[in-house]
Amino acid sequence: MSDLGLMHYCLGIEVWQKEEVVFLTQSKYARDLLYKFNMQDCKTLSTPMDVNMKLTAYDESKKVDSYLYKQLVGSLIYLTHTRPDISYVVGVVSQFMQNPSQAHWKSAKRILRYIQGTLNFGLKYEQPEVPMLVGYTDADWASNIDDRRYTSGHTFSYGTTTVSWSSKRQPTVALSSTKTEYRALNNATQEAVWLRRLLVDLGQSQVDATTISCDNQSCIHLAKNLILHAQTKHIEIHYHFVREKILDETFDLVFCKSEDQMADIFTKSLGKCKFKKFLTLLGIEECNFIIEGEC
Known part of the structure; x- marks a missing residue:
């Protein structure tokens, strides 16, 4: 041992x-x-x-x-x-x-x-070379075939391993993929605010903005461009909490390709190759410390 x-x-x-x-x-x-x-x-x-x-x-x-x-x-x-x-x-x-x-x-x-x-x-957790909090957010629009409610998911890693994740079927039906992604982004932003405060308490303050990756361009434009808000009054006001955090430079919202969207593993079933790729990116691997028969 x-x-x-x-x-x-x-x-x-x-x-x-x-x-x-x-x-x-x-x-x-x-x-x-x-x-x-x-x-x-x-x-x-x-x-x-x-x-x-x-x-x-x-x-x-x-x-x-x-x-x-x-x-x-x-x-x-x-x-x-x-x-x-x-x-x-x-x-x-x-x-x-x-x-x-x-x-x-x-x-x-x-x-x-x-x-x-x-x-x-x-x-598997190791001392991160770059102690940065990084997040991914995604949603699968109208994925439930019974009621067309959607599933949202997000993940945050500190270094190379996941420290927080969520996969949740939402209680409402969204009328557009943009609204779906924006609501998922709001949930991820709230989680990121809490994680940043937790890191402060642990003596690991995040000086730079936390990067959150999203694979929906419309969602990103909506969060960054105030002009578009007049066209989206059906989205509740409290979801613009995301934009406030972008303006005060707490977060930086960036686009990522669908094949690099780690949060996909929390919103839909994936093929073998993509699933294994995201396992590695999430920091999930076999524990080579375990002796057969001793655990």
């Missing part, structure tokens, strides 16, 4: 420490979860959700035990504390806990197949 570093265990979360590296995982919890649902010998999959999968509450396949389904989904929700890579898909399957079907159950078990192949994955 001393050669590999010190491990602390609290409420299912393992904290592995060695020199200047800290690793957060839930490998034992994940392994116990597989045994609980008799999936310890299941075949592995490279992504937690099929890229073309669209689940609906009006699925006509056979219904399953809702109590068992709730147990599985609840256990997976706890696993997202150190596994942001499953946040989106867990959010999707959690929408059907009242009346789950075989299709919903199959999708939830697919997450376990993905977990089986990534048991020792977690968040």
Whole structure:
């Protein structure tokens, strides 16, 4: 154990420490979860959700035990504390806990197949060379096929690893993709304000503006150009909180290509190559401190 570093265990979360590296995982919890649902010998999959999968509450396949389904989904929700890579898909399957079907159950078990192949994955934290807070925000307009509500997501990294993330199905229907992206940007901006204040308390004040990347040009123009606001009165006034933060140079809103939009992993299912790329960018990797059988 001393050669590999010190491990602390609290409420299912393992904290592995060695020199200047800290690793957060839930490998034992994940392994116990597989045994609980008799999936310890299941075949592995490279992504937690099929890229073309669209689940609906009006699925006509056979219904399953809702109590068992709730147990599985609840256990997976706890696993997202150190596994942001499953946040989106867990959010999707959690929408059907009242009346789950075989299709919903199959999708939830697919997450376990993905977990089986990534048991020792977690968040790796190192001393950042450039201690800068950087964010990404995204939204998937009208993505829910039942009510056309959208899913928003954002992520913030400090150095090379994610420190805050969110994947949330919003309670309203947006009338345009711009409005969708702008609301998602507002949520990300509020989170960034809180993180900057937290870093001040930790003695890591951010001198420069925090960069937030968005892949929607209309949203960026709206936030930066006051003239356009007269054409968007349907967007509630409090969402212009974003513009105030840009004017006082707390934040810098920049455009990024869709293929580089890390927040995509929190708003939609992705293909294998793109999913793996974002895993690396989020700082999620296998913990090489773990000895098989000791965790």
